Amino acid sequence: MSTVRIFVVEDEGIEAMDIKRTLESFGYNVPCVMSSGEEVIKKAIEHKPDLILMDIALKGEITGIEVASDIKELDIPVIYLTSLSDESTVKKALLTEPYAYLLKPFDVIELRFTVELALFKHETNKKLRESEKSYRTLSENLPGIVYRVFLRRNWEMHFFNDMVMEMTGYLPEELKHGEVCSIDPLIIPKDREYVVKTVENSIESRESFEVEYRIKHKNGSVRYFQERGQPVYGDDGKPLYIDGVILDITKTHYYKLELEKSYKSLKTTFNAIGECMCFVDADGTLKQCNLAMESFLGKSSQEFLGKKCWEVVHGVSEPVEDCPVVRMWKSRKRESLEISIDDKWYKLIADPIFDESGELTGAVHIIADITQRKRTLRDLQASILEKEITSQVAMKLVGVTSTREIYMVTGNAIKELLPDSYVIVSGISPDEKNVRIMEILGPNHFLNKLTTILGIDPYKMEFTVEDISIEDLKKHRSEVLTEYKGGLYDLTLKKIPKPICRMIEKIFHVVEVYSIRFSFEGRHFGGVSIALLKNQPIEHKEVIETIVHQASIAIRRSRAEEAIKESLKEKEVLLREIHHRVKNNMQIVSSLLNLQTQYVEGEETQNVLKESQNRVKSMAMLHEKLYQSTDLIHIKFDDYIKRLVSDLFYSYDVHEQIKPVIDVVDVKLNIETALPCGLIISELVSNSLKHAFPSGGKGEVQVLLQADDHGYILTVSDNGVGLPENLDYKNAKSLGLQLVYNLVKQLDGVIELDRSHGAKFIIKFNELEYKERI
Numbered sequence: 094m095s096t097v098r099i100f101v102v103e104d105e106g107i108e109a110m111d112i113k114r115t116l117e118s119f120g121y122n123v124p125c126v127m128s129s130g131e132e133v134i135k136k137a138i139e140h141k142p143d144l145i146l147m148d149i150a151l152k153g154e155i156t157g158i159e160v161a162s163d164i165k166e167l168d169i170p171v172i173y174l175t176s177l178s179d180e181s182t183v184k185k186a187l188l189t190e191p192y193a194y195l196l197k198p199f200d201v202i203e204l205r206f207t208v209e210l211a212l213f214k215h216e217t218n219k220k221l222r223e224s225e226k227s228y229r230t231l232s233e234n235l236p237g238i239v240y241r242v243f244l245r246r247n248w249e250m251h252f253f254n255d256m257v258m259e260m261t262g263y264l265p266e267e268l269k270h271g272e273v274c275s276i277d278p279l280i281i282p283k284d285r286e287y288v289v290k291t292v293e294n295s296i297e298s299r300e301s302f303e304v305e306y307r308i309k310h311k312n313g314s315v316r317y318f319q320e321r322g323q324p325v326y327g328d329d330g331k332p333l334y335i336d337g338v339i340l341d342i343t344k345t346h347y348y349k350l351e352l353e354k355s356y357k358s359l360k361t362t363f364n365a366i367g368e369c370m371c372f373v374d375a376d377g378t379l380k381q382c383n384l385a386m387e388s389f390l391g392k393s394s395q396e397f398l399g400k401k402c403w404e405v406v407h408g409v410s411e412p413v414e415d416c417p418v419v420r421m422w423k424s425r426k427r428e429s430l431e432i433s434i435d436d437k438w439y440k441l442i443a444d445p446i447f448d449e450s451g452e453l454t455g456a457v458h459i460i461a462d463i464t465q466r467k468r469t470l471r472d473l474q475a476s477i478l479e480k481e482i483t484s485q486v487a488m489k490l491v492g493v494t495s496t497r498e499i500y501m502v503t504g505n506a507i508k509e510l511l512p513d514s515y516v517i518v519s520g521i522s523p524d525e526k527n528v529r530i531m532e533i534l535g536p537n538h539f540l541n542k543l544t545t546i547l548g549i550d551p552y553k554m555e556f557t558v559e560d561i562s563i564e565d566l567k568k569h570r571s572e573v574l575t576e577y578k579g580g581l582y583d584l585t586l587k588k589i590p591k592p593i594c595r596m597i598e599k600i601f602h603v604v605e606v607y608s609i610r611f612s613f614e615g616r617h618f619g620g621v622s623i624a625l626l627k628n629q630p631i632e633h634k635e636v637i638e639t640i641v642h643q644a645s646i647a648i649r650r651s652r653a654e655e656a657i658k659e660s661l662k663e664k665e666v667l668l669r670e671i672h673h674r675v676k677n678n679m680q681i682v683s684s685l686l687n688l689q690t691q692y693v694e695g696e697e698t699q700n701v702l703k704e705s706q707n708r709v710k711s712m713a714m715l716h717e718k719l720y721q722s723t724d725l726i727h728i729k730f731d732d733y734i735k736r737l738v739s740d741l742f743y744s745y746d747v748h749e750q751i752k753p754v755i756d757v758v759d760v761k762l763n764i765e766t767a768l769p770c771g772l773i774i775s776e777l778v779s780n781s782l783k784h785a786f787p788s789g790g791k792g793e794v795q796v797l798l799q800a801d802d803h804g805y806i807l808t809v810s811d812n813g814v815g816l817p818e819n820l821d822y823k824n825a826k827s828l829g830l831q832l833v834y835n836l837v838k839q840l841d842g843v844i845e846l847d848r849s850h851g852a853k854f855i856i857k858f859n860e861l862e863y864k865e866r867i
Contacts, residue, residue, distance in 0.1 A: 097121050097212060100136065102147035102157065103174070104128040112146060112174070112204075119205055130155030137164045144192075144212060149175040149182060158182075161189040170215040172207060174199070237340035238276075242322075244296075244332045250275040260318075260341045262311025276339075279308040281315070288320075296324045296332050305342065317346040369460035372446075375453055377401045377418050389460060402458055406441070417443035421456055437464045479636040482506050486640050490647040494654060496520065496618075497531060503611075503621060503644040504532040510633045513626055515539075515601065517584075520619035521558070521611075523652060529555040531619065539601065546597060547589070556586055572642075574623075574634050577606040584608060584622050602626045609638060613645040618652070727761040730770070730798070737771060738778055738796055745782045750791045757798040760805075765861040769836040770807065776829045776836075777809040777854055785813025785851060792851070805860070810853035822846055 099121050103109035106128075113123045124140065127133050129152045137145065145164075149157040161171045172193040173186055186194060192211035195204065238256045243249050251274070252265050261268070261279055268274050280288060284306035295302035301323045310316050322337025363370065364384040371382035379398050387394055390405065397405045403416050412419045420428040421443040430441045442459040486506045493499050497520075504518040518532035530551050533540060544550050577583040581594040584606050597603070605625040611618035621641055625631060734757050742748055762770065774796060781794045790813065797808040816822070822830050822844075833854070837844045842858030 097144065098140070098142045099123050099208070100133065100140075100142045100145045100147075101126045102128070102130075102133050102145060102151065102160070104148060104150065104152045115201055115204060116146075116208070119208070121208070129153040130157065130160040133160050134163055137167060137169060141167060142169060144208065144215075145169055145171050146174055146208075147171055149173055149177055149186065158185050158189055161186075161191065165189065168215075168219075170211050172211055235338060237338045239338050240336075242275075242335040242337070244324075244334055248275065248277075260316070260339070261308065276308065279310075281307040281309060292322070292335070295322065296335075299324065299326070316341055317343045368462070371402070371458045372455060373402050373418060373458050374455045377403065377412065379405060379458075380455070386460070406458075406460070417441050418456055418458060421445055422453070425453060431463065437462065438467045439463065475633065478510070479633055482509055483636060483639060483643075486643060490643055493647060494651055496648055496651045496655075499644050499647045499651060500531040500619070503640060504534050506640050507621060507623065507637055508534040510636065511623060511625075511629075513629055515603065515624035517622040517624070518619065519622070521617055525617060526558050527555055528558060528619065535601075542600070543597065546593065546600070556588055571608070571610055572612055573638055574607045574609045574631065576631075577608060580606050581624070604629075605631070607631055609641050611641060611645040611648055613642075613649040616649060616652075618645060618648040727763050728767050730760050730762045730767055731757040733767065733771065734774060734796060734798065737774060738794075741775065741778050741782060745779070747782050747786075750789055751782060751786055752791075752793040754793050754795040755797075757796065758800050760798070760800065762860055766840065766858070769839050770858075773807070773833050773836050773856065774809060776833050780829055781809070781811040781813060781852065785811040785815075787814065790814075803857070803859075805858055807856040807858070808853065809856075810847075810851060812851040815848050815851050816846070818848075 099116055101109055101112050101116070101123055103112060103126065109126045109128070113126055116123050124142070125136060127136060131153055133145070133147065133151075134155075136142075145161075147157045147160065151157055151160070155163075157173060157175070161173075164171075170192040171189065172195060173191050174195050174197060175182075175186075176197040177183075178196055183194065192214055193207045195207055199207075235254065235256070238252060238260055239254050241251045243251065250268075257263065257265055257268070257276070261276060263279075265274055268276055268278075277285070288304050288306050291302050291304040301321065303319070303321045305317065305319045307315050307317055318339050319342045320337060320339045322335045324332050324335050327333045366383055367385055369383070369386040369389045371386050372380045374380055379400055379402055382394050382398065390397060401412075402418050403409055403412050407413055407416060414420070415430055417428040417430050425445055427445070428443050432439055432441065440459075440461045440463045442457075442461065444457045444459070445453055446455045446457065448454050486502060489502045490499060493502060500518045500520055504516050508514070508516045515535040516532070517530060517534075519528055520531040521528050533543075533551055540551070547554075580598055581603065582589070582591045585594065601624070603624040604627050606622065607625070608620055608622040610620040621637075623631070623637075735755055738753050738755055742751070742753055778794060778796065785794070786792050792812045794811045795808065797806075797810075799806045799808075823834055825831060825834075834844065837856055837858070840856075840858040840861065842856055845855040847853035847855065
């Protein structure tokens with residue numbers, strides 16, 4: 094049995110039962126039959142049947158029409174079954190919107206189809222209402238005006254939501270123009286023709302349309318709208334209406350304008366960038382490039398956009414490992430590569446581009462011309478190298494005294510500046526008569542090959558200056574780097590046959606030869622020659638000239654020092670000879686005095702001669718020490734004192750009874766100081782040996798020499814009988830003490846006498862400075 098429940102409302106009982114059985118025979122459920130309107134209302138509210146078959150004339154005070162009116166909100170379909178067919182009753186019944194109106198008597202089949210049709214219509218209306226409700230909900234939440242334009246009603250516009258007021262500032266009723274409601278009057282006149290034409294084309298082509306236009310808002314501002322619509326056609330193929338939506342794109346429009354402005358600005362900037370730039374996608378396809386890239390490639394972008402970057406940049410059909418874009422795919426970070434094209438340097442850079450999810454979507458490919466930077470870096474490195482080498486050469490030349498070593502330092506420095514060249518250093522003899530090769534610098538083993546070609550060791554080659562022509566000599570004496578147009582033939586002063594010179598140039602790939610001379614104040618000391626290979630420019634020219642000039646000064650200084658040393662050596666030999674002759678002459682005088690003592694009578698005379706002999710011997714000994722010393726100016730004074738005292742003891746033959754005590758600091762004194770000191774010591778020691786120990790008495794004689802912050806302290810003492818109390822040593826009549834006192838004054842010193850234990854002379858002095866006597 095069907096689940097459809099139908100109420101039957103009929104005041105005639107037999108007829109009601111017949112209708113019930115008939116409906117049940119159709120498969121419907123008839124839960125109850127009623128005859129009064131009040132009961133119908135109550136049961137309908139309680140059970141909400143699917144359909145009510147109801148007579149208009151009922152028992153009670155309420156008619157069927159009134160019942161239908163009262164339960165209308167319950168949305169229960171009603172079919173009237175009545176015998177009343179007057180126009181007045183029918184009109185009242187139709188106001189309640191019944192689903193059917195059957196006049197009695199009715200046919201069973203008619204009843205069946207009427208019921209089925211009413212149920213179907215109710216279900217359809219129910220779904221339609223639900224659909225309209227959903228559509229209404231959707232339209233109310235759309236950010237635009239949802240509308241329907243009835244084409245057969247003068248294009249009247251019906252709005253389905255409340256966005257009209259928000260988007261135009263007008264209420265729908267304010268947009269009515271006569272009987273027609275539309276926003277068409279708000280469209281800017283310049284845009285209206287285009288909008289109308291677009292819609293008409295859509296209707297004609299039976300396709301949806303999309304159009305953008307401007308409207309004037311109620312507040313006077315201009316708004317930008319985007320409208321999308323779809324024409325709907327009837328069964329006759331004619332258009333019925335258009336359903337569509339209108340969106341306010343004012344903000345989007347201005348955003349778009351700003352975006353276009355920014356794009357133009359960025360494009361201008363992009364094209365203004367001097368470096369070549371392009372964008373590639375994830376597979377290396379060129380998507381966009383700037384004008385610099387077009388200029389670099391010599392093509393318009395249309396010729397290479399869409400091609401792979403390695404095809405355009407590297408000229409190959411497959412990716413290459415060195416390509417920065419290929420390496421970037423693997424590393425997912427910036428990659429670069431420096432390449433050289435036609436004497437220019439370029440840096441290829443690929444910077445990855447990622448989307449929000451971290452996916453690699455492409456790259457920015459940059460080709461930067463780094464030629465100037467490379468040149469600047471090269472010049473900077475060259476400048477640093479030049480300064481380092483110039484400084485090193487200057488430092489080395491300061492400490493160099495050998496001319497040959499100067500040649501070697503110069504050659505090595507120039508070779509370091511021009512490592513791929515051949516450097517030949519030639520020297521000239523001090524008398525400027527002969528020229529010979531001092532240094533040859535080049536690749537390993539080249540010297541052996543050169544010797545084989547020449548048939549002689551280049552270091553053994555020598556040229557006579559007299560055999561050189563004045564013209565060639567001028568070339569060889571240039572103080573700036575000068576090119577030899579004749580190559581090695583000119584360089585070798587045409588002393589080596591031209592064919593051999595040309596063979597050497599070919600074997601060693603020499604294409605240019607330059608030379609510069611060592612010269613200073615008109616003197617010439619040789620020169621430096623440089624043989625350059627193919628494609629090798631002459632670089633560091635000014636530095637090379639500076640180095641050669643420094644070397645020229647050093648050679649001049651070295652030659653001068655050698656001359657001075659030779660002169661000093663000659664003077665030293667002469668001075669040693671003088672000291673030696675003086676010593677020998679004094680020795681002769683001493684010998685003569687010794688011989689004289691054998692021919693005089695009287696002890697006093699003999700003593701005078703002996704004392705004179707000792708004085709001469711002390712001076713002779715001093716000159717002996719001088720010509721034996723290293724500098725001929727200073728003598729080792731401690732050795733001198735020891736030998737002097739020893740000779741005095743030997744002279745007086747007192748070794749058995751008197752003991753010498755000598756304590757002298759290790760010191761060297763010049764002849765100005767040593768000579769008076771030696772005579773003072775000789776006089777005081779002789780005096781002690783003669784007078785301190787009479788009658789063969791024993792004792793000791795001390796000679797001390799100490800140094801302090803103020804100078805030297807010389808002490809000569811004995812522990813003998815001492816000097817007489819009435820003896821004034823400063824005004825003594827004896828020659829010995831007079832000599833001592835005057836020699837102390839010569840030393841600018843002071844003398845003291847201590848008589849407490851024998852005789853003790855204390856003399857304080859400083860070393861005298863040499864006084865020129867000429």
